[in-house]
Amino acid sequence: MVIAVGLSYTIITSYIEADVKKQQLKQISEYVALNIVEIANLVNFETLKESNMTRTLSLPTELNGNAYTIQLVDWTSQGRGYQVNASLLTRNIYTTSPIPINSTQTHLSISCSGKVYPGEGRTIIVWGSKTNVNEGVAGITQKGAT
Amino acid sequence: MEIYEYLFAAILIVAMLIGSTIMVSTIAKPTQNVSDNEQLKVAAQKVATQVLLDTGYPFDWGSDITLTPSDLMTFGLAKHGETTREAYTLDSNKIKRLKLDFSSPYYVSPSTVLNLLNLGTDYGFSLEIYAPLNVSLYPIDGNHYAVNVLSQYAGLPVVNAIVNATMFYSEGASPINTANAVVTPSFNGTYSLDFQGQVPATEKKIMIVAVDYSSIRVTRAFNTGSDVVIGNMLGENLLLSQPLVDEGAEIREIIVTKKNGTAGCSIGNISSTLTEESPTRFRTAYLEPYTVATVTNSKNGSLILTSEDAALTYSSIPETSSFPSSYSIERTVMVGGSTYSVRLQLWRMTF
Secondary structure, three states: OOHHHHHHHHHHHHHHHHHHHHHHHHHHHHHHHHHHHHHHHHHHHOOOOEEEEEEEEEEOEEOOOOOOOEEEEEHHHHHHOOOOOOOEOOOOOOEEEOOOOOOOOOOOOOEEEEEOOOOEEEEEEEEEEEEEOOOEEEEEEEEEOO | OOOHHHHHHHHHHHHHHHHHHHHHHHHHHHHHHHHHHHHHHHHHHHHHHHHOOOOOOOOOOOOOOOOOHOOOOOOOOOOOOOOOOOOOOOOOHHHHHHHHHOOOOOOOHHHEEEEHOOOOOOEOOOOOEEEEEEEEEEEEEEEEEEEOOOOOOOOEEEOOOEEEEEEEEEOOOOEEEEEEOOOEOOOOOOEEOOOOOOOOOOOOOEEEEEEOOOOOOEEEEEEEEOEEOOOEEEOOOEOOOOOOOOOOOEEEEEEEEEEEOOOOOEEEEEEEEEEEEEEEEEEEEEOOEEEEEEEEOOOOOOOEEEEEOOOOOEEEEOOOOOOOOOOOEEEEEEOOEHHHHEEEEEEEEEO
């Protein structure tokens, strides 16, 4: 009886903890999505010349002792556009936040290469680059320990 | 131990489990609510950035009538410039596409916008664009009017604004004439307009009123006669519901410019001609940038007015501009040289 109750309690608290972590991940992914949109639009303001911009993000190094990753994903072929995906490394908890750009064939595109791992000694940077008159690209990268 | 002692212990353990579960979930709830609101705030900022700073793609999706809503790849209302762009300057043609009748092939629906913003069915939104000053017109007689200028928020009278007004009128089939009003301000936000007998007794007349208050400019086109038909100008195209115009008809493009050296505005117009593209669509030979309204004589004896007024209420839920638990963002923008406020509200459709 005691074991069963203890187990139930652990399952319930674990569920609540997962919910809280999911909320925290969602906040992180929304924050990254906002910065991606802002930098993509800022870089696109340059109409005639090439430009590059970066912004350092202020992100937590961990979520209650759990490491997490951030990745930009291209789900335009599935009709879900570009998304920011934040997920815990140790548990199967992840969230996605939409970036309000739904097509790859526009003046703004998102670079979806690799994951970034926020953590001690690492800096997460959102970047934007305009390579010609009608084409701006934005993405996310990390600096520091790998 | 007796059986009832075991039972009591079991009940106690289960009660403790239920109690602690309720406590844990109750403690987590306020944090969760704050987190939900914070997420909605960031999501609203993200959407506002995209809508107000991006041009959308194709860049000229507002004025290019060969583009249908299905040709839109990204959504944004910012005005595109080949050489320079200004932040928070919106394209009036893009706004008009949201204001058209939903049966129009050029109308962009809220569901299209939600999909283009990648919000799907998770979020709802509303977009309101309104002038910071509430300008209304009251007729006194054919040559006298009163303009009331109030602040949008508290409805307080705005004194010391500089008001300019010009009447555009026509008698029968005669060309369109203009008359400027002599404006007398008062201390209760009402400004008297006197056209000093210049305007004949006709129902084919419209009035342009430009209010300049501390560099906030609000321009309104008022339909002051009963023989006036409302059309839409999309880019260089005059869109009508019926074939009302002859090939080669004259169109007056009304512009409002800042007066040199002094405060206030000048209301002027330039003339162009219309070419028939289809019975209900006409193209101007030249469209003056920053045109605030156009006026033309129709073949059935009425006056056709199109206005660039950007005031808009647009929502993913029809007739609803706000929703419980929504997050609201306001920005000041420029549309065609006039100042407007934009209020974007975002809410969750799923919980």
